[in-house]
Amino acid sequence: MILHTLIDYEILRVIWWLLLGVLLIGFAVMDGFDLGVATLLPFVGRDDTERRVVINTIGPVWEGNQVWLILGGGAIFAAWPPLYAVSFSGFYLAMFAILFALILRPVGFKYRSKRESATWRTAWDWALFVGGLVPALVMGVAVGNVLQGVPFHFADDLRIFYDGTTLFELLNPYGLLAGILSVSMLAMHGAGWLTLKTSGNVNARARRIGMVAAILTIVLFAVGGFWLTMIDGYRFTSEIVPAGPSNPLYKTVEVASGVWFQNYATYPWMMIAPALGFLGALGSLLAFAAKKDGAPWLFSSVSILGIISTVGLSMFPFILPSNVDPRSSLTVWDASSSHMTLFIMLVCAVIFVPIIIAYTSFVYKVLWGKVDAKDINDPANHAY
Template identity: 90%
Template sequence: MILHTLLDYEILRIIWWLLLGVLLIAFAVMDGFDLGVATLLPFVGREDVERRVVINTIGPVWEGNQVWLILGGGAIFAAWPPLYAVSFSGFYLAMFAILFALILRPVGFKYRSKRESALWRTSWDWALFIGGLVPALVMGVAVGNVLQGVPFHLGDDLRIFYDGTTLFELLNPYGLLAGLLSVAMLVMHGAGWLTLKTSGTVNARARRFGMAAAVATVALFAIGGLWLTVIDGYRITSVVDPNGPSNPLYKTVEVASGVWFENYAAHPWMLVAPVLGFLGALGSLAAFAAKKDGVPWLFSSVSIIGIISTVGLSIFPFILPSNVDPRSSLTVWDASSSHMTLFIMLVCAVVFVPIIIAYTSYVYKVLWGKVEEKDVTDPSTHAY
């Protein structure tokens, strides 16, 4: 209880904002290359054996990688209930599309090689492609809409009302740009993984696609940043009590262009995030060109960390702005669970997250090494 007293409400809110960012970045880094590899599958593998090699680079690890998505969703549910309520109800159709695409992945892995038919296997290959492309695209579109504000408002009793209409309103120009950036970023990441885990023709094709994706990542990230200068951002104009109750309606919010860049002017150290986004992608491009197996994956991880951090730092302290009632916007200071809930969750995270990291590290150590054609054609290996 002494520690509970020392960690006041403000500190716990900041810790859980940081932890949410860490969990989302961990998902993008760990499961992101799975999505990127699946998106590349029909293109880097031209023959059945080559595609089996590609599948077996992620087949043994994708389930463990997806733990970070579950942890992120759980953290939103427990630490930021209003955020969970708005995003998982307002973005319901988008979430359903992601869920449907993700379901294709385990089914595709298990059923693809059940029959020798070329049509059967090719169909499942494209299903795996959808399972990689759709989540990457839709998650990016969602982030693009967060930066523009989401159509919801709160009633006087804090009931949440989503004022959007259809899934297609999310597919606005800036949302689609963010979606394409997400796809390019994860394809770059997946290509980097393939250079680490494959050799020969598949490795060479992955490098070529990785270089194109790295260039696209740099270009789209730059365009997105420039475009953001003319998009309305949100600024709290009332006094903020970091230890106050979780009631978004207690504040007033101003809407103006270029606001999302104010944090960088006030805190120049935050510029590290976009710099890492660019340098990581450029480093990945150089490593692909130099044929440094595995190094592109490390640089693409840096790029992912930088790009996602850029979004979080740009909109802080907002976590979900409202474009129909700015006062209803959710922030770090007014959308969290109680002090005690955040503390109990922090204790659980301190205990269980290191266990997950240790187990994941052990699995990757056991599975280290390249996947060769002989590994998937030898019946004793039980490969996909």
């Protein structure tokens, strides 16, 4: 098979870097509002009926939305094996915390209404809250630590050693800032979804909380960007070989302050990403204030796109820097699978991603409309 030679290796590497970003953004946009709604559940729903309304805005779609998480994990495994090995082993405890929290969501949906007891249902409501808050927080903390560098190194035979200690070392000030930004961003997104899918008191409370979350997103994104100017970044000091072998030890890297902003000076068009992060959150804030339905969710999606893109563009070509051995840092040019593997995966992505998008669009079209108390109290609707 020689078709893969039609696309250069370095181009395939960039394509899969872009696709990884698309899948992560897709997860944050599609499953992010599920996490945001779950985080807001105890606060926007004051009684059992209102909370059931909130749950039923995401109950029929959350499983389909998690396809983006599976696709993202699969893409990392197949396209960037060293990244998968380091992140999923080094962040093992953090991953376990995320998975435990995510497991609470389906269990909460299924068991919450099995008993009429108010205590029983309240306990599961808080379990759903944990299932939304913890993944949003921990994922943000992880991104904050990636920007600072992760403690790992490669031996000469490319064995990977993680030099970190416990989960708590991830909870450093900048990591926590990134985590809180993630929570506020997804809370804004979840509030936008609730304004689209609910009415009455739930809608009004979601708007008020959404405005606060949008303001926090703007402020924390600005603070995080300013703080990043004082955090050391990473850059090549050896020749860059975009089509070189996937061996991180073939390069030399230095650590210097302000490096994460060099790409914006070299490629000014990249400023579009942080601009979208700010403008999307501002648009969401104004849409909440104007009592628009749907617009806050669209604007928050733009903000998510901008914020996540800002991280990727700031670090490019680095995808996982090492703060104990900069030479071991993983980059787009030395951490990918083979040329053939990337090509075969690209063919699969071209076939299956449009199918997933088409299926998802169909489901949302069928389930379009607001959820109210009448819907959930109708036995024919099989509501949660």
